Amino acid sequence: EAEVAQSPRYKITEKSQAVAFWCDPISGHATLYWYRQILGQGPELLVQFQDESVVDDSQLPKDRFSAERLKGVDSTLKIQPAELGDSAMYLCASSFKTGTGGHEQYFGPGTRLTVT
């Protein structure tokens, strides 16, 4: 069964360092999402891509976060510099339009980031 791949699974970094996360969506899924999930809360959207274009980055802290999906396939999310408050699970998801509508999102295993 096709899955969304993410790496690394765990990352520990010091404050002010740069960190990057990678996501490979399910083949053929044009829409890719990055979510941040703080412990004890539900995921919140950071950025959404349709193919290689950003369609929603309204919640992305652009002073330190950046995301790209250059060829419309895999994607990278970067944080520079990392802050203590960035400690969270970063989830990638992808989706396609189903025949019945209500596109469902398939999630990867996530990257657990700890900033010290």
Next chain:
Amino acid sequence: AQSVTQLGSHVSVSEGALVLLRCNYSSSVPPYLFWYVQYPNQGLQLLLKYTSAATLVKGINGFEAEFKKSETSFHLTKPSAHMSDAAEYFCAVSDADRGSTLGRLYFGRGTQLTVWP
């Protein structure tokens, strides 16, 4: 604007007992609604979704949910809990327009389900 409220951050049941996890939504458009489950240090797995085809939706692992427009609710139930059901459950609403592939999910804060032997 879309939002989801999950009543009860923690629910505990005995094995074999009924599971009921509550979700109320707010949506400015006819909603798509979802329930996801998350096991520790893992991503989210889709349990079921409502897309207006039927108000009672059956999902995986014996779970089902009923869409009640008058109550703006989409509660998740399972007749008999199993130890393996212990996890965190998230209700979500999408703001996707009908016919569109786009749309973000708005998640509730989650409900942690504990199942006692």
